[in-house]
Amino acid sequence: MIKAVVSDFGGVVTLPLMDAFKRAHTEIGIPIEALAKAMALVASRADEPPLWTLERGQMSEPDFIAVIAGGLSEVLGRPVDLDGYGARLMASLEPNEPLLDHYRALRARGVRLAILTNNVREWHDAWRRKIPVVDELFELIVDSGFEGTRKPEPQIYELTLSRLGLNADACAFVDDVEVNVTAARQLGMHGIHFRETSQVIAELDALFA
Template sequence: MTEIRAIVSDFGGVLTSPLIGSFARISEDWDLPLEALGRAMQTVTERSGAHPLFELECGRITEAAFLEGLADALRDELGRDVPMHEFPDRFWAQLETNHELLEVLVALRDADYRMALLTNNVREWEPRWRSMIPVDEIFEVVVDSAFVGMRKPDPRIYELTIEQIGVPAEQCLFIDDMDVNITAARELGMAAVHFRETPQAIAEIHALLGRPAAA
């Protein structure tokens, strides 16, 4: 078994509470079916020729443009206005730091594993997510899709992260909550843990590293 020397972690949904919880709360508060949001996203895609979330997370459109496009599509879909300008504050208000997993990553950093953060994110949201965890104390490499112009599962963003961390893919352990992102990492030769819940992820991390469960 190849020795793991580096940990590459996602942020949202791994180092935070599940993202779907935030979406569900907003959906309930606004009486906004998630299916309607999905259809509105598709409408914007058809109008612009590009998926708006992908464009946002690659830094090619602004948060304001993204929200405005969705608001227009939702107005057409629902026949009423949805206050999408409130979405970022409401979304982030629901997220909590996953302190239990964060403690595991701190312990791995202290055990001399190389540490990288690889996140699909939004340029304007950087102050929000950085305020939730001590990013620079834990991670020596941070790769944010919005600043590098590509997003998971594009192999190039994994390759960039691997290059910056200076460890071969086969010696990297990747942690993410999205199956498609896990698949891409494994295709590049990385070991991977598909985060579903914290105890499961911690147990799998320890198993892959050959470390005691209480480490």
């Protein structure tokens, strides 16, 4: 019996993250395609992508931004200033209201709700202020930036299950990144790969029928 839904934040509780990135990059005049090239460039020079290190809280946001700005400068052939980038990105987030309404309905039926997010420690207050319903709906928030582990590493799922006090097979897991869903399934959770809101709602309804 499913007792809880563990949900990703960005791209699930919010509308697609790429939309937020595109809005932020339009404002700062840097093509979104250049960001992808810069991320690949800096990742090729490190033991692992700096984003992963950032999301574990093992790199500060200013240090990460400096690395990405350097990569963008190389890609674009001009100096790049990313001052205020995180705040601009957080301001571009929009809630996924239809899914949040469905989560509310599940909670009214006694289903427990939690968030498991790969996120940035320094952005914590900003994203929770931006979508305050998070604190109203979800009894538990596990943020990789404070835990030293990130999805799809098994430790962060195990930590979430431990804090909920539930076995894996009592939890559904919703994420828009397929590798994160695969990792959850390997631990015994009921994984749902978010592709669109109506599809996730239908899969949740089937689980709770």
